[in-house]
Amino acid sequence: MGWKGSGAPRGDARAPHYDVAVSLQPPSTDDWVALTESPLGIEAAGDWVAMPGCGAVVIFSGLVRDHAEGTDGVTHIEYEAWAEQIEPRLATIVAEARHRWPEIGRMVLWHRHGRVALSESSVVVAVSTPHRASAFEAAQFGIDTLKATVPIWKKEFSADGSQWARSSQHIVEAEQSRASSGQVS
Template sequence: MKTSINPLPGLNSIHPNDSFRISFAPLSVDEVYGLVDDPSNGAIALMSGTVRKQTQGKAVRYLEYQAYEPMAIVIFQEIASNIRDQWTDTNRVVIHHRIGKLEIGEISVLIAVGCPHRAEAFAACRYGIDTLKHNAPIWKKEFWADGSSTWVSIGACEEDEN
């Protein structure tokens, strides 16, 4: 899957109904669903990334996320613009990412896309998370049960990781 971003001069195509956020506060599936809901949607695809208790066979205690927030929001906007370029019937795009310390089971990222049809919604949502992971200036520090820790760019994570 192609996850590159086409830069937007001045980001003139930001859609007024889209929502982009980086927050220390817990993320809400209900809030994101409400933001992406639209009477023109026939489908909403929502991806929730959560902190799991194990990575590559190693027990995880918790994660800590950091982001270069101004640039990350620009990347989120570019992702949404590219979604609208490729899936032209897209009604709404929501990208929210959490930073700070996250415990096992907490939500780290929510991406939701509302479209008239499910195939578009699924494809656009997958493009959104894959592109975010490869392009957004967001890093996580994994704290292991053995007391060690490691910083990782989320773009360097395996495809099925948060």
Template sequence: MRAPDTGNDWLGLTDAELPIGEMYHWCVRPDCGAVVLFSGTVRDHAEGRSDVTHLEYEAYDEMVVPKLDEIVAETRARWPEVGRLALVHRIGRLELGESSVVAAVSAPHRPEAFAAARFAIDALKVSVPVWKREIWSGGSDWGTGAADLVEASEVGNSSGSEMTQ
């Protein structure tokens, strides 16, 4: 997966390793003094499970980018000063420590960059049709904490004191 040649949005779904460094560098712009990058990684535990060995992600492929587009539109409506925005999710088998999702945002100042990045990842988690299966030594099951999907516009402004998932 490569950075787009034009525009300020990098959206996608891939089964390849996420190019985290490239995503960060792509977000840097001369008019933006802040870049916030969130990378969600595979951990060895989940609610009630201490021995997760890996995850498998599946997605409704045709709907992922349109939903990411909605998140971008909502992010830019709430924080018009956002420069570049990258939202990319990985599918397939992921091992412990691998990155499954990246949200990166640049803005002129850090408060807007942090707020927009927090909103983007929170909205992605609750509005994009991607599901994870947790595999552990004794079996497997779909990830805990799953909920019905919502529209990006329904996701609250995150100030750090509230979490969506």
């Protein structure tokens, strides 16, 4: 199914079915936030945000790549998250985006946790608006704010072992602090 013209009208509580993942069921609202171990369906995100009053859909998908800062040969990433905090924080980001761009039709913020293989999507941001400029701006705001404020950490694995990504420094410091105080993980 392509996303062109397939969105339900705004406010329509009937959500189309997608083979995304059992844990990713479309909501009855115009905001869809989720943390899941299941693969993320980029096409499903585009299908869901598309709606008749919106002429622009912007989708950002962050993929696992084969290298990271200081590491070649990345084989996969494992994401850890403070699960209870994720969806409320994602919802806060969407609410702020809607405040800044009231013309947003629908918005998706999804993030994976657990093991994510090379070239798989680890994060999806999708936004529909009547015109492209606000869709691009809202999508960039969504991913930038998610990365800066949501407690999700990634550990990069390669043939040489594993290491926390630089953006996960505070979790490394917390582990070192626990170890030095004798606390067990």
